[in-house]
Amino acid sequence: MATESKELGPRETEAHEYMEKHRILELFNNLTTQLIYNRPDDPKKFTIEVLERLMNARTAHREYPCVFDDSNITSLFGMLDPTQTGYVSYQQYAEAMTTLGVKNYDEEPDGKDIDRIQYDVFMAEARKGLIQASATFAVPSQ
Known part of the structure; x- marks a missing residue:
């Protein structure tokens, strides 16, 4: 049909x-x-x-109500980096952003070229994306 x-x-x-x-x-x-x-x-x-x-x-322009906080993001990164190397693969990064509900994340983050996304890049993108997702209105660029 x-x-x-x-x-x-x-x-x-x-x-x-x-x-x-x-x-x-x-x-x-x-x-x-x-x-x-x-x-x-x-x-x-x-x-x-x-x-x-x-x-x-x-x-x-702050404290958007969100279910996930920094401790959740850190825990997620830790699960993806069990040997504590301080980085995850680009695929892990992209899947984690999707899992968190982050729709618009940097698809060319620092470290993609060597397939090593550092914790600080991961954290910054997750925070930014969660703010956008949680704000439910257009958030000014930061």
Whole structure:
């Protein structure tokens, strides 16, 4: 059975553009992740608190609510580098970014040419990507 590709009508196109512009899917993904990870007793109150933190982060450009913190990134790097060489392969780096939910990471990081991505490069890219993913709005370039 062949699947037909359906073109979007003007209202659907407008809706998709609106959702992309305002990062609606990222917002709901962030809220859902936060709820599942934290499992608060009062999910509505918790959701309001997360939204308030997002608003404050947008104003102050810092402390975006995110499930992963530096200790999680460090742990992930440690799992990929069990012999503590201080670097991982480019493939490990790329897969780790995907695992963390980082969509836009540097595909040509320092060390790619020798297939050795150092911890500091890994950490910087993970942080930057998590900020972008968690902010649920456009974050100014840093």
